[in-house]
Amino acid sequence: MVREIMRDEAFLSRKAEPATEDDLETGRDLLDTLAAHKEGCVGMAANMIGIAKRVIVFDNGGTYQVMYNPEILKRSGPYEAEEGCLSLDGVRKARRWQSIKVRYQNERFQVRLKTFIGWTAQIIQHEIDHCEGILI
Numbered sequence: 001m002v003r004e005i006m007r008d009e010a011f012l013s014r015k016a017e018p019a020t021e022d023d024l025e026t027g028r029d030l031l032d033t034l035a036a037h038k039e040g041c042v043g044m045a046a047n048m049i050g051i052a053k054r055v056i057v058f059d060n061g062g063t064y065q066v067m068y069n070p071e072i073l074k075r076s077g078p079y080e081a082e083e084g085c086l087s088l089d090g091v092r093k094a095r096r097w098q099s100i101k102v103r104y105q106n107e108r109f110q111v112r113l114k115t116f117i118g119w120t121a122q123i124i125q126h127e128i129d130h131c132e133g134i135l136i
Helices: 021-036 118-131
Strands: 043-045 055-060 063-085 088-105 111-117
Touching (some): 021 055, 088 118
Antiparallel strands (some): 063 088, 088 111
């Protein structure tokens, strides 16, 4: 289901709770909502649709991917980026990393480790910031 975009900064600034198997529908709703906003958005976190859980979705080279409970384990290659967000007005500066290693759970809640680089890594970092209550 396509959900309304949350713009309440007080809510968006709260740290998200761990996701459980009860949050699979949240992942599906995020995918639907991201697809509905594909012209101006490449990733979303659950708090962007009003759900304070650690669930993100993002464009991974043309395919949308869901991560439950993502956590960055390693980072390298810092740089300064400018990013926008559907939940916030304007463009803001953010410190990002060229390469990140992420531990997450898939839709079967199996733990996975994967390294992401470049643009995809930047998207994931933005969405994990949302999970941490960090606003760019």
